[in-house]
Amino acid sequence: MAVSIEHYLVLSAILFLIGAYGVITRKNIIIVLMSLELMLNAANLTFVAFSRALDDMTGHVFMIMSLTVAAAEVAVGLALVVSVYRHKETLNIDVLKLLKG
């Protein structure tokens, strides 16, 4: 029952793609942010798995960095969400097209 590094890589790819699908298909900004968290989490899993396979703790350090960036990103993103909701009374990303994006 030896679980190899490839198992973790496949799981990480699956989680990343589920997150990407969520970012692409959902219309609620909050769900999009959650899916982004899923993608970052999958990347973290890859870092830690390679770190274990190479017996090198650098991956752990990078995972902590990525975690910090994710936390900062969520804080700023949710502040933007609150601000947008105050102005527009909606979180549907198809309605929010002031910048013609």
Next chain:
Amino acid sequence: MVFYVFAALAVAGAIVVIAHSNPVYSAVSLVLTLFSTAVLFILLHADFVAVIQVLVYAGAIMILFIFTVMFLNLRPESFKFDSKYMYFKVSVFFVLLLLVGYFASIGFRMGLKINYAGEPPDFGSAEGVGTVLFTDYLLPFELTSVLIVAAIIGVVAIAKKREG
């Protein structure tokens, strides 16, 4: 065996996150996914990182999400695909699929084996991670604090109620 159970839990939680119409349920199942990932970190002998994962992700970030959902008092959205940007979005998804497959194939070809017998005794402990973090990666660590200060100032500036 533990790996398969928690990998299945993580995938199930992730699917509920993107498939459920109620944002509160999505947030709770995101906690399930992140917690299962923390268990997988413990399986990878990354104890400190697993603790950090539970504290920061399942603690701080999820509280932020649930607080925002409650604060905005959202109704569940009707979940259907929108047709307007769908072609562009689907093509982006398939490009991502290709990229992930490419990088996964690189990982496979590296042929790495997990060394079950002997890793360093402090591998993944707070001491070991701290030693690496505060010697080789001291400058990035300090820059992280600058990032957090910038994020705090930005959040206060964005979310503040405009006067008048």
